[in-house]
Amino acid sequence: MTVLHASHALTPTGWQADLRLTVAEGRFSAVEAGCAPQPGDTRVAVLVPGLPNLHSHAFQRGMAGLAERRGPAADTFWTWRETMYRFALRMSPEEAEAVAAQAYVEMLESGFTRVGEFHYLHHAPDGAPYANVAEMAERIAAAASLAGLRLTLLPVLYRRSNFGGIAPNDGQRRFVSDLDLFARMVEASRAVVADLPGATLGVAPHSLRAVTPNDLTAAVALADGGPVHIHAAEQVREVEECLAWSGARPVEWLLDHAGLDPRWCLIHATHMTPDETARFAGSGAVAGLCPVTEASLGDGIFPAPDFVAAGGRYGVGTDSNVLVGAADELRQLEYAQRLGHRQRNVLAAPGASTGRALFDAALAGGGQALAAEGGGLAAGAPADCVALAGTDPALIERRGDALLDGWIFAAGSRAVDAVWVAGRQVVAGGRHHAREAVGARYAAVLGRLMAE
Incomplete structure (x- = not known):
């Protein structure tokens, strides 16, 4: 079981502060606003649905x-x-x-x-x-x-x-x-x-x-x-x-x-x-x-x-x-x-x-x-979410919708800090866990294709 704690999170009812999300079997099993982080929580600055x-x-x-x-x-x-x-x-x-x-x-x-x-x-x-x-x-x-x-x-x-x-x-x-x-x-x-x-x-x-x-x-x-x-x-x-x-x-x-x-x-x-x-x-x-x-x-x-x-x-x-x-x-x-x-x-x-x-x-x-099951950051929904880095220059001291404005219009992909799909973390520190292996195989393929 994973627990995420977001200082700012975009939920179906709007932005919430200090949101604590418990992940079990690929879904958010509990979502509580206004909660202090607990020992062992994975702490993020900004959390939005993927x-x-x-x-x-x-x-x-x-x-x-x-x-x-x-x-x-x-x-x-x-x-x-x-x-x-x-x-x-x-x-x-x-x-x-x-x-x-x-x-x-x-x-x-x-x-x-x-x-x-x-x-x-x-x-x-x-x-x-x-x-x-x-x-x-x-x-x-x-x-x-x-x-x-x-x-x-x-x-x-x-x-x-x-x-x-x-x-x-x-x-x-x-x-x-x-x-x-x-x-x-x-x-x-x-x-x-x-x-x-x-x-x-x-x-x-x-x-x-x-x-x-x-x-x-x-x-x-x-x-x-x-x-x-x-x-x-x-x-x-x-x-x-x-x-x-x-x-x-x-x-x-x-x-x-x-x-x-x-x-x-x-x-x-x-x-x-x-x-x-x-x-x-x-x-x-x-x-x-x-x-x-x-x-x-x-x-x-x-x-x-x-x-x-x-x-x-x-x-x-x-x-x-x-x-x-x-x-x-x-x-x-x-x-x-x-x-x-x-x-x-x-x-x-x-x-x-x-x-x-x-x-x-x-x-x-x-x-x-895409006939995708939705629900966003809510109990019962698939745990598919994106953490943005609050330290990015375009997100510093932003709150609420200004965080999305900063990400989309000023920061872009560099602001993406972590990503979870079905509760499994696949991106940390902005990098996919398989980036090096996937990139090496891609480079070898392009070497062959470009040589033809």
């Missing part, structure tokens, strides 16, 4: 920074995608596991305690399925288990290269499955997550570019009530091509034909009309925002103020993992709005903390999108 990372392509961590050289013409998402395809075609299962473990260690060190892995690197480099159709899913699960990061696994259905059922191209061969093979992968993945404590399973039809309407219906049925994630309206070209195919924009088409509800998460949803924005918010589905990647790829700016005003729910993800950081995603989300609207504190209510608004939204929306 955040969910609702969208990750773990294998892309290995190519971070490798697409920052301009080509002969204007670089776009579509030119970056070709670089990503070439990188994806090189990786063995062992190498993919090593890269995922590195990404997951970094997520924990930044304050994430669960990841939604949008998993589409399914097959061998030649495109043939592995004898074990869940080989790559098992590698993702192994990396999450090693790191101690909770997992929501989202096997991806990827069948086409563009709207209208156009055949996939050769660069997509590791991703592509027919419906029978995908169904077998989902069932095998269900068995994989059953062996991983706290893990959940959903499905992810990749996008309306990559599946037909019939494919989409089949994929959603395989979710068996679990989360359904899909990329939508990330790029202007995507919107234009969807209009040419169907006469509707991507989010509009999904609203009209897919039956969006709180199980759904639309990743990006960057380019929407005001009507789409309001209808999406009213559906109860979550917007999966990946602000650092969206900025990196030049996607555009999500219409966050209108979406939030309409009651929309959102969470954040690290997507391409070009930079892994919980605070970085939240800060970039707000800063993009400031640049677009030429205002400050755009996503906070009048008189309220922007850091608190971002944190609360990401915690609730991300948890919903």
Whole structure:
């Protein structure tokens, strides 16, 4: 049994001073405010719930920074995608596991305690399925288990290269499955997550570019009530091509034909009309925002103020993992709005903390999108929490929501001192307990990949 004592802690009822939390069997068995620390307590300055990372392509961590050289013409998402395809075609299962473990260690060190892995690197480099159709899913699960990061696994259905059922191209061969093979992968993945404590399973039809309407219906049925994630309206070209195919924009088409509800998460949803924005918010589905990647790829700016005003729910993800950081995603989300609207504190209510608004939204929306058991710092809830260092220059003499403002806008990952998942401490002094071993394996893998 572990007992944590936090000088300041963010609970479901607000900030509490001198909170004493008893951990047993991976949960908070007792939570008491206004208590002095006792001998043997693990004492921390600031304690908050761990955040969910609702969208990750773990294998892309290995190519971070490798697409920052301009080509002969204007670089776009579509030119970056070709670089990503070439990188994806090189990786063995062992190498993919090593890269995922590195990404997951970094997520924990930044304050994430669960990841939604949008998993589409399914097959061998030649495109043939592995004898074990869940080989790559098992590698993702192994990396999450090693790191101690909770997992929501989202096997991806990827069948086409563009709207209208156009055949996939050769660069997509590791991703592509027919419906029978995908169904077998989902069932095998269900068995994989059953062996991983706290893990959940959903499905992810990749996008309306990559599946037909019939494919989409089949994929959603395989979710068996679990989360359904899909990329939508990330790029202007995507919107234009969807209009040419169907006469509707991507989010509009999904609203009209897919039956969006709180199980759904639309990743990006960057380019929407005001009507789409309001209808999406009213559906109860979550917007999966990946602000650092969206900025990196030049996607555009999500219409966050209108979406939030309409009651929309959102969470954040690290997507391409070009930079892994919980605070970085939240800060970039707000800063993009400031640049677009030429205002400050755009996503906070009048008189309220922007850091608190971002944190609360990401915690609730991300948890919903990943079918994660919540509860925060409360008795009976999973003991997934993050301690911030009160001695960080950005947190000194802060109280209440100012602690979140200092973490998100001034300190970032360096303020993360310790992390517990299911009551097990995986980060201490800002460093993951397996950082050295995981980092050494990652370095060896990158040495091989970069030499090819």
